[in-house]
Amino acid sequence: MSTADRIERERLAKRTRILDAARELFVERGIAAVTLREIAQRIEYSTTAIYVQFKDKQDLVDQMVREDFAAFANALHAAAANVADPIERLGRLGDAYVEYALTLPRHYQLLFMTPLDAASDAPEVHEPTGIDGYRVLLETVRECIAAGRFRAELRDADGIAQAIWATVHGVVSLLIVMGDTDAFHWRTPAVIADLALGSLVRGLLADPTAPQRPKRTARPAPRRR
Amino acid sequence: MSTADRIERERLAKRTRILDAARELFVERGIAAVTLREIAQRIEYSTTAIYVQFKDKQDLVDQMVREDFAAFANALHAAAANVADPIERLGRLGDAYVEYALTLPRHYQLLFMTPLDAASDAPEVHEPTGIDGYRVLLETVRECIAAGRFRAELRDADGIAQAIWATVHGVVSLLIVMGDTDAFHWRTPAVIADLALGSLVRGLLADPTAPQRPKRTARPAPRRR
DNA sequence: GTCTGTTGTGTAACATTGTTACGTAAGGGA
DNA sequence: TCCCTTACGTAACAATGTTACACAACAGAC
Known part of the structure; x- marks a missing residue:
């Protein structure tokens, strides 16, 4: 299933983008001071899109x-x-x-x-x-x-x-x-x-x-x- | 001014009550998990009363x-x-x-x-x-x-x-x-x-x-x- | 004794943030 | 072509820190 692979790859790429953006913001300003909306905005997703990958x-x-x-x-x-x-x-x-x-x-x-x-x-x-x-x-x-x-x-x-x-x-x-x-x-x-x-x-x-x-x-x- | 003393005493007593209640809750459940409303309720004040003593x-x-x-x-x-x-x-x-x-x-x-x-x-x-x-x-x-x-x-x-x-x-x-x-x-x-x-x-x-x-x-x- | 201004208090409201409900669009499999 | 899963976004909700505002109490001045 090449398509399933691609989907999984994209899924992982998005997860990485979220984590990278979050990491950068967390390291910069502390974990409590960073909002999900901010993370989402930085990677150009809606806030709720994060909830697809993370509980x-x-x-x-x-x-x-x-x-x-x-x-x-x-x-x-x-x-x-x-x-x-x-x-x-x-x-x-x-x-x-x-x-x-x-x-x-x-x-x-x-x-x-x-x-x-x-x-x-x-x-x-x-x-x-x-x-x-x-x-x-x-x-x-x-x-x-x-x-x-x-x-x-x-x-x-x-x-x-x-x-x-x-x-x-x-x-x-x-x-x-x-x-x-x-x-x-x-x-x-x-x-x-x-x-x-x-x-x-x-x-x-x-x-x-x-x-x-x-x-x-x-x-x-x-x-x- | 005995009255001013009394006022100051009451003011300090209230401050102590707030701090004691807050301390107890903070130590018990962590600082972020305790809300001002909760502290206020414990000492039987409104939430905003806390703001008189603390910024x-x-x-x-x-x-x-x-x-x-x-x-x-x-x-x-x-x-x-x-x-x-x-x-x-x-x-x-x-x-x-x-x-x-x-x-x-x-x-x-x-x-x-x-x-x-x-x-x-x-x-x-x-x-x-x-x-x-x-x-x-x-x-x-x-x-x-x-x-x-x-x-x-x-x-x-x-x-x-x-x-x-x-x-x-x-x-x-x-x-x-x-x-x-x-x-x-x-x-x-x-x-x-x-x-x-x-x-x-x-x-x-x-x-x-x-x-x-x-x-x-x-x-x-x-x-x- | 009355008035006045200050101080403390509570109610209601607001802004922010994490989170959820729900409708919709996309796209792969039959 | 149709269905169904998945991802996404809009809107809304709940909780929390915080502020605006009105009211009551009360000390001090007269």
Whole structure:
């Protein structure tokens, strides 16, 4: 059925157009501030046409978020690839994480700083969002443990991975929310991330006398609002 | 003018009633899900009566948040009081932080996980929100540095304080958003916090062979939604 | 004691936004 | 050629934040 294929192709193309327009507006002005009418107008459809592809606004947001979680996980995979030393890999993962999050702060906020609320419809059916990226981290931590790089009493890979995740998440999320308040005299994201993750890893190491990681390039502060 | 006093007192009492009702509803069901009509009904006023005391909904939220930031800062002050050893004080601060945040996750979300948006009206006029608690932490870090407890190359008190803040914030905020997703096999908040903050501090110390902190009582997982 | 102006309150209405009902047009399959 | 599914748009609805306006209460001036 070539015709059915074409129809499906057009259907998917429209879905992509909607998601792209929505993504752009969401990232720019925040999810709550964007109306369906606005999205529809941008792609030259009526508002209700969106409802053919998406059950409601929340469904649109969910599907977009799910796609972008995958992209985020891919970025982490890429950062970890071809790095033999697991400790070094931890650093690379952290760098990539901060990089992604602060390049698209709005997006990060959507992905990791917003409880999924009404997504309780059927999100547990699919792969839980964010689990991909977590697995990369967890595997690296397991390697560190297996290689005897961490102190002997540190055997809980999940706990350690969660602590590391929490640390980098804390840096970026705190900066996204509070980064505009000058009174805190914020250091650059790279400095804070190096201090937090660097010291954390150092505290985990069995042999802290090993050399530290080199400096990275600076990252700009997250943009406003 | 006793009458003017009474009027002012009544005015303040009404304001408090509004804020209390709003707080209760916000904490229970989230800020966006609560309507002004609902708040008004709970305190037996008309909806528009709220507008006499507050410019709009955002203003109401702002004022509530400002008050509660102060309460949070007080909790931190109390936790830090009468603890001579600055390193131990860091731990106490972290404990109090996690305790407060996970006891009132909704509230924490409101305070530290939501960009202030329209609060850009006149929030910078007043003391920036959250700065009180930060000062307690910063002062403690300064003491640690002055006492030579940290490694010699660590001299940037602001940077270190921000890294520590980011770490505990990361633990609680990650759990608030993701804590319900079982696939991550979350450890208890106390375990993650100890791993993250404990290892971070250990990584900062000039002498990591010093004794670790004792275990604390367990904290329940943050409640849903 | 009366008047006046300010302040608080409620009713009604408005604008916006997510959402649904319904009529219509298109187009593929029999 | 006919039917039926699908997509689309117009109009309308419900909920919510917000404003306009009229009225009542009441403190202060005279």
